[in-house]
Amino acid sequence: MKKGIRFEKHVQKSTFHNPMLGNELDTQEITIRRDPLTGYQSAFNPSLEDKVAVFFGPSDQALIDRLAQESEARCFLCGDNWKLATPTYPKELIPEGRIQVGESVLFPNLFPVAHVHAVIRVGDKHYIRLGDFEAGMIQEAFQASREFVQALSEGEPDVRYISINGNYLHPAGASIPHPHFQIAGADLPFTYMEGLFGHSRRYLEEHGSCYWSDLVEVEKELGERYIGETGPACWLASFSPQGTNEVLGILPDRKDFLELKEEDLGGLARGLSCVLKGYDSMGISTFNFAVYSGPLGEKDESLRCYIRIISRQNVYENYRTDDYFLQKLLRNELILTPPEILATTMREVLE
Numbered sequence: 001m002k003k004g005i006r007f008e009k010h011v012q013k014s015t016f017h018n019p020m021l022g023n024e025l026d027t028q029e030i031t032i033r034r035d036p037l038t039g040y041q042s043a044f045n046p047s048l049e050d051k052v053a054v055f056f057g058p059s060d061q062a063l064i065d066r067l068a069q070e071s072e073a074r075c076f077l078c079g080d081n082w083k084l085a086t087p088t089y090p091k092e093l094i095p096e097g098r099i100q101v102g103e104s105v106l107f108p109n110l111f112p113v114a115h116v117h118a119v120i121r122v123g124d125k126h127y128i129r130l131g132d133f134e135a136g137m138i139q140e141a142f143q144a145s146r147e148f149v150q151a152l153s154e155g156e157p158d159v160r161y162i163s164i165n166g167n168y169l170h171p172a173g174a175s176i177p178h179p180h181f182q183i184a185g186a187d188l189p190f191t192y193m194e195g196l197f198g199h200s201r202r203y204l205e206e207h208g209s210c211y212w213s214d215l216v217e218v219e220k221e222l223g224e225r226y227i228g229e230t231g232p233a234c235w236l237a238s239f240s241p242q243g244t245n246e247v248l249g250i251l252p253d254r255k256d257f258l259e260l261k262e263e264d265l266g267g268l269a270r271g272l273s274c275v276l277k278g279y280d281s282m283g284i285s286t287f288n289f290a291v292y293s294g295p296l297g298e299k300d301e302s303l304r305c306y307i308r309i310i311s312r313q314n315v316y317e318n319y320r321t322d323d324y325f326l327q328k329l330l331r332n333e334l335i336l337t338p339p340e341i342l343a344t345t346m347r348e349v350l351e
């Protein structure tokens with residue numbers, strides 16, 4: 001076992017008279033897991049396992065289809081609408097104003113939340129099921145992203161902190177169904193990334209190796225959460241997830257986006273496509289993801305490019321949020337499907 005990585009579990013007991021068991025005294029065990037790098041906690045109570053449907057009702061496909069149909073006519077990403085309706089970058093940064101790769105188009109967000117905030121149209125279809133996110137359309141969006149990051153590194157070198165992100169459908173934060181990704185970047189790292197960099201650097205100092213490549217090695221050896229590979233990208237279910245059904249795809253040889261080659265983008269795209277197929281097979285209709293990078297051009301030995309994918313609440317009427325005081329204010333996550341079971345499901349769809 002690699003020296004620096006510990007998979008810590010801590011068991012808590014909760015005792016009460018349970019009316020569902022004739023008011024007998026009932027003791028439930030809650031297992032708290034800690035992330036080996038950050039220490040972030042997640043909680044698993046096996047008695048919640050068969051109550052998943054209470055927390056996550058089934059997706060209402062008829063409702064999704066109706067919302068998609070209603071919004072299609074005014075969609076600025078459909079057809080050629082983007083040519084008229086979307087903003088453009090100054091030509092000193094992007095000569096054509098927007099970056100187009102196949103059906104993907106990258107342009108500035110009208111209401112940026114960071115110095116750099118680009119939107120990328122992903123494919124020409126207004127709504128698709130999670131199982132229909134083909135690797136090719138994702139790869140085109142990643143290619144447009146890489147071209148943009150390359151242009152930024154030359155035109156706006158202050159922007160060293162970058163991530164590629166996605167929200168799909170409204171419970172996940174998307175304002176329109178049409179698949180789109182977003183690039184956020186600035187001269188300051190985002191809060192989560194700042195923490196991540198600090199923890200990763202400390203790990204390198206203490207253990208003399210990179211946490212992210214160590215994690216791939218250790219998980220591969222253990223096998224229970226390891227899913228497999230798509231080219232250079234290695235996939236696993238997080239030991240202590242920070243979102244529902246969290247899957248990581250790590251590029252153990254790439255420190256920042258400027259190092260990404262075609263096979264890296266292809267591997268990430270294929271893996272993301274497979275994970276979404278896996279979610280689809282679980283009845284899930286929404287997701288978020290972020291691809292993280294070390295500071296551009298710094299070749300920081302403690303960091304690696306990786307993607308974190310989570311599912312969100314399903315689309316149905318009056319769904320309850322999956323992000324309440326526990327996650328939002330106490331920053332603990334709830335595990336409903338144990339990572340080891342999730343890995344088994346994902347192994348079946350990873351090609």
Ligand SMILES: [Zn+2]
Nearest residue numbers: 075078126178
């Ligand atoms: Zn559309």
